[in-house]
Amino acid sequence: MAQDDGIYYRQGLPVPETPEPGGEADFWKTTEIVGKRVARVDGYERLSGAAVYPSDIKLPNMIYGAILRCPHPHARIRKLNTDPARKKPGVRAVISGDAPEAKGLQWKYDDYAAPLFDPHCRFEGEVVAAVAADTRYQAWDAVRAIKVEYEVLPHVSDHDQALDDKAPKVHENGNLVGSDEYTRGDADKGLASADAVVEQTYQTPCELHTPMELHGCVANWDGDRLTIWESSQGVYAVQSRISEVLDMPLSKVRVIGHYMGGGFGSKLQPGKYTVLAALLARKTARPVKMILTREETYLCVGNRPASTMRLKAGVKKNGTLTGLDFQCTGPSGAYPAGGTSLVDWQIRDLYQCDNVRCSSKDVYMHAGPARPFRAPGHPQGSWALEQMMDDLAEKIGMDPVELRLKNIPEVSQARGNIPYTTTGLRQCIEKGAEQFGWKAAVKKAREHNRSNPAVKRGVGMGACVWIVGGGGPPATVAIKLFRDGSVNLNMGASDIGTGTKTVMALVAAEELGVRPEVIQIEHADTGTTQYATPSGGSKTVPTESPTVRNAAIDVKRQVLEMAAEDLEVPAADLVYQGAEVVSRSNSEKRIRVTEVSRLKKRGVVMGVGYRGPNPEGKSVNPFGAQFCELEVNTGTGEVKILRFLGAHDSGRVLDRLTYDNQVFGGIVMGIGLGLTEFRQLDAKNTGKLCNRNWHDYKLPTALDVPADMESLPIEIDDPEANNTGAKGLGEPVTIPTAAAIANALYMATGVRFTRAPVNPIEIRRHL
Amino acid sequence: MGSDDQGNHDAGRSGFTRRGFIQIMGTGAVSASLAGAAIAARSKPVPPEKVMDAENTVKIRLHVNGAQHAVLVEPRWTLLYVLREAFGMTGTKEGCSRGECGACTVLIDDIPRYACMTLAVEAEGRRITTLEGLMSGEQLGPVQNAFLEEDAYQCGYCTPGQIMAVEGLLRNNPAPNLDEIRTGVSGNLCRCGAYTHIFRAAQKAADLKKR
Numbered sequence: 020m021a022q023d024d025g026i027y028y029r030q031g032l033p034v035p036e037t038p039e040p041g042g043e044a045d046f047w048k049t050t051e052i053v054g055k056r057v058a059r060v061d062g063y064e065r066l067s068g069a070a071v072y073p074s075d076i077k078l079p080n081m082i083y084g085a086i087l088r089c090p091h092p093h094a095r096i097r098k099l100n101t102d103p104a105r106k107k108p109g110v111r112a113v114i115s116g117d118a119p120e121a122k123g124l125q126w127k128y129d130d131y132a133a134p135l136f137d138p139h140c141r142f143e144g145e146v147v148a149a150v151a152a153d154t155r156y157q158a159w160d161a162v163r164a165i166k167v168e169y170e171v172l173p174h175v176s177d178h179d180q181a182l183d184d185k186a187p188k189v190h191e192n193g194n195l196v197g198s199d200e201y202t203r204g205d206a207d208k209g210l211a212s213a214d215a216v217v218e219q220t221y222q223t224p225c226e227l228h229t230p231m232e233l234h235g236c237v238a239n240w241d242g243d244r245l246t247i248w249e250s251s252q253g254v255y256a257v258q259s260r261i262s263e264v265l266d267m268p269l270s271k272v273r274v275i276g277h278y279m280g281g282g283f284g285s286k287l288q289p290g291k292y293t294v295l296a297a298l299l300a301r302k303t304a305r306p307v308k309m310i311l312t313r314e315e316t317y318l319c320v321g322n323r324p325a326s327t328m329r330l331k332a333g334v335k336k337n338g339t340l341t342g343l344d345f346q347c348t349g350p351s352g353a354y355p356a357g358g359t360s361l362v363d364w365q366i367r368d369l370y371q372c373d374n375v376r377c378s379s380k381d382v383y384m385h386a387g388p389a390r391p392f393r394a395p396g397h398p399q400g401s402w403a404l405e406q407m408m409d410d411l412a413e414k415i416g417m418d419p420v421e422l423r424l425k426n427i428p429e430v431s432q433a434r435g436n437i438p439y440t441t442t443g444l445r446q447c448i449e450k451g452a453e454q455f456g457w458k459a460a461v462k463k464a465r466e467h468n469r470s471n472p473a474v475k476r477g478v479g480m481g482a483c484v485w486i487v488g489g490g491g492p493p494a495t496v497a498i499k500l501f502r503d504g505s506v507n508l509n510m511g512a513s514d515i516g517t518g519t520k521t522v523m524a525l526v527a528a529e530e531l532g533v534r535p536e537v538i539q540i541e542h543a544d545t546g547t548t549q550y551a552t553p554s555g556g557s558k559t560v561p562t563e564s565p566t567v568r569n570a571a572i573d574v575k576r577q578v579l580e581m582a583a584e585d586l587e588v589p590a591a592d593l594v595y596q597g598a599e600v601v602s603r604s605n606s607e608k609r610i611r612v613t614e615v616s617r618l619k620k621r622g623v624v625m626g627v628g629y630r631g632p633n634p635e636g637k638s639v640n641p642f643g644a645q646f647c648e649l650e651v652n653t654g655t656g657e658v659k660i661l662r663f664l665g666a667h668d669s670g671r672v673l674d675r676l677t678y679d680n681q682v683f684g685g686i687v688m689g690i691g692l693g694l695t696e697f698r699q700l701d702a703k704n705t706g707k708l709c710n711r712n713w714h715d716y717k718l719p720t721a722l723d724v725p726a727d728m729e730s731l732p733i734e735i736d737d738p739e740a741n742n743t744g745a746k747g748l749g750e751p752v753t754i755p756t757a758a759a760i761a762n763a764l765y766m767a768t769g770v771r772f773t774r775a776p777v778n779p780i781e782i783r784r785h786l
Numbered sequence: 787m788g789s790d791d792q793g794n795h796d797a798g799r800s801g802f803t804r805r806g807f808i809q810i811m812g813t814g815a816v817s818a819s820l821a822g823a824a825i826a827a828r829s830k831p832v833p834p835e836k837v838m839d840a841e842n843t844v845k846i847r848l849h850v851n852g853a854q855h856a857v858l859v860e861p862r863w864t865l866l867y868v869l870r871e872a873f874g875m876t877g878t879k880e881g882c883s884r885g886e887c888g889a890c891t892v893l894i895d896d897i898p899r900y901a902c903m904t905l906a907v908e909a910e911g912r913r914i915t916t917l918e919g920l921m922s923g924e925q926l927g928p929v930q931n932a933f934l935e936e937d938a939y940q941c942g943y944c945t946p947g948q949i950m951a952v953e954g955l956l957r958n959n960p961a962p963n964l965d966e967i968r969t970g971v972s973g974n975l976c977r978c979g980a981y982t983h984i985f986r987a988a989q990k991a992a993d994l995k996k997r
């Protein structure tokens with residue numbers, strides 16, 4: 020047993036054994052601190068205001084940037100006169116397409132390269148010019164003074180019409196970005212063999228990320244070195260894009276993003292605004308702060324594309340799914356951006372079915388390009404599939420929970436039947452239903468509805484799989500153990516609000532036997548921290564946590580070697596016990612870590628951890644099931660969600676407090692997709708965005724979400740996934756929410772709402 | 787601004803322009819803005835013909851977290867802009883600048899207000915409390931502690947506003963029930979969706995404050 024070393028070490032903590040050099044870390048059978056409810060390590064900063072987000076930065080001599088954007092969905096710039104802007108008070112620089120600093124610069128959408136300033140504007144919000152001035156107000160005065168003559172061109176702003184012959188072409192070779200086909204077995208035969216077949220069209224709206232912190236950055240030049248503070252999910256991703264656009268060595272572009280106010284996929288990459296800030300900063304030789312307005316974030320920093328889906332499904336009386344036939348159209352927007360990306364994944368992989376056919380068409384239209392949005396494609400596909408499952412269940416007179424349990428696959432069918440390392444789908448549905456009190460709730464709702472004509476009740480559920488969520492290489496983490504026992508953890512990953520820093524501190528604390536509070540974290544800085552891929556795809560925890568553990572193990576290995584010299588025994592005989600190193604053969608031989616001579620002399624031991632490969636021939640995936648109960652006022656169409664339960668298998672829970680928070684947050688976002696959010700384009704007339712602010716585009720508020728939310732982690736040991744056994748969480752938690760609501764609405768009203776969002780207008784239309 | 791500043795302004799152009807309107811709002815009898823609703827009558831309004839150019843600054847005194855700050859502002863600058871960009875304070879955030887999200891919530895005379903919907907000149911003479919003002923020295927205040935313990939935030943960007951909304955609620959109603967809490971923070975969006983934890987934190991904060 021380790022002794023308490025006072026300040027830094029935790030008393031009596033058994034620390035996991037260090038493996039032999041090169042050996043694999045043992046899977047934690049029990050944990051001391053990992054999995055507990057631990058408050059965030061950076062809570063003080065975030066709650067006191069001490070945390071400096073990129074939008075908070077104020078540098079000496081700093082000026083402000085603003086961008087003039089095309090007000091039309093499709094136009095060509097005929098004449099551009101920036102002179103009036105230059106004459107406005109406080110203006111320091113103006114740049115547009117003909118400025119020498121913009122010559123030859125390109126911006127890439129997937130593999131499509133376009134000029135940074137493109138006189139052919141293909142979406143409302145495309146960049147036309149940029150200015151920098153002493154205050155933000157002056158910058159906007161200058162933007163408004165710029166004179167532009169546009170030739171307004173015909174537009175297409177409805178993805179269902181984009182492939183019509185008459186539709187204006189977004190790009191010369193037409194409006195099809197690409198199509199995708201998938202088949203397994205024979206869907207037609209499968210459907211023909213069914214006892215019941217249902218065919219239905221489903222639609223989901225275009226949803227906008229609108230994270231609370233606006234997109235933006237501060238850019239500053241120091242000689243030939245550029246520093247960018249970007250509100251970002253991945254500083255290395257920003258560095259790589261900016262160095263490519265500006266043709267600079269990576270080492271000369273430093274990107275910092277210590278704090279950031281939410282991204283949900285829209286901040287996995289920088290924007291043109293980042294480049295413009297850098298150009299204006301170079302031109303003026305002053306730091307430039309470029310923070311977009313809320314309206315701009317509605318136009319040009321991505322979205323979850325709308326979808327139109329058709330699903331035909333067949334089922335036997337005994338509940339066996341015999342065939343799934345799925346088609347989908349969705350828009351990338353004005354440039355290639357994955358308009359239908361992963362929409363069909365639930366259909367391909369969630370339930371056991373031998374006969375599946377999926378086809379999707381990604382189209383161009385004149386609107387801002389999409390970006391990944393929390394579980395790209397998945398909530399859309401789930402909206403179709405999970406409602407379909409309920410319809411099928413009704414057709415054969417089976418409980419919807421029962422039908423799903425009949426169709427649990429043991430392997431990943433869409434990957435050629437390779438096994439999952441673990442799948443908790445069955446437990447999520449079974450245990451979730453039990454905890455929710457599914458059967459009783461169904462009964463109660465039905466009884467309630469018999470006697471209440473005005474306010475109806477319903478319960479509904481949905482399940483999900485997330486395509487990735489196992490993480491993987493590359494990732495590097497460095498941990499420094501100082502001679503006083505305190506620890507510095509250095510990683511490149513961003514903490515996007517998911518609690519990454521906290522979770523990593525817990526992992527390091529568990530392995531090293533120190534208190535999490537003594538771990539100082541340096542992160543999200545390409546100049547000073549280790550390489551990491553952006554925080555997205557629910558992969559940060561399964562990628563970084565094993566890497567952190569490996570770095571801690573490397574520290575321990577080195578300390579053992581050093582202690583071996585002091586104790587004059589072989590390192591292999593020694594065990595690391597938090598505050599102390601002890602000999603296995605002779606427990607008299609022990610030394611405090613802080614007394615190890617070489618550590619005292621060197622001052623610090625640095626361990627480096629790398630993320631190892633994922634298991635071969637197996638797939639690592641998180642699963643989940645959600646359940647909800649709601650009330651519908653049939654007179655007003657108002658929906659009141661009474662409670663929600665999320666049962667999720669994301670492997671080992673590393674911090675229960677932040678874990679639950681993620682589950683609830685995902686559900687809130689799903690409520691938005693199901694009930695309130697949609698982008699409204701004026702497709703028939705101007706093609707412009709009608710709802711470009713939080714007043715007209717409604718997010719769920721404190722009054723729209725239930726206070727009664729429950730999180731039920733389904734923890735299954737998964738030593739094959741990685742050495743902490745954690746899988747991703749942030750995305751699966753928003754996949755089945757909207758569909759679960761739709762299923763509950765069906766029970767309440769008898770109406771199958773196939774078009775999201777189901778707002779009061781939509782409900783009244785059908786009642 | 788006080789009436790003693792009026793002589794400093796250039797008469798500028800005449801007529802009832804948007805800037806003139808702002809000028810009236812700034813010194814005006816009644817503010818129409820949501821956040822400014824409680825800001826009552828001020829000193830004499832400037833007649834419309836004395837319209838000031840926006841870029842002309844006026845000197846005002848703001849009373850923030852117990853300290854007086856003299857600052858030169860353009861009449862159109864919001865309180866939010868002055869707190870963040872002039873003073874460099876990081877405890878008041880900007881999410882929309884148009885009264886929709888509550889990230890900029892501060893207390894003005896103990897009542898939660900959107901700092902983006904309040905002109906700096908309107909706030910003169912009022913008691914402004916920001917997140918920084920809830921700290922006691924280096925220690926988090928009770929509402930902040932409750933947010934820490936209940937993990938009532940994710941990215942933390944709406945959080946200062948949520949905390950100020952809860953603080954304002956509790957100053958007015960020390961023992962709110964769940965419905966009152968929900969209404970109290972209903973003007974504060976949280977895109978991360980931490981609402982459930984925010985409700986719990988507000989309840990805990992009420993308890994902590996009673997001790």
Ligand code: FES
Binds near residue numbers: 880886890891901902
């Ligand atoms: S910034 Fe003031 S309400 Fe959004």
Ligand code: FES
Binds near residue numbers: 941942943975980
């Ligand atoms: S914590 Fe991110 S917006 Fe509320």
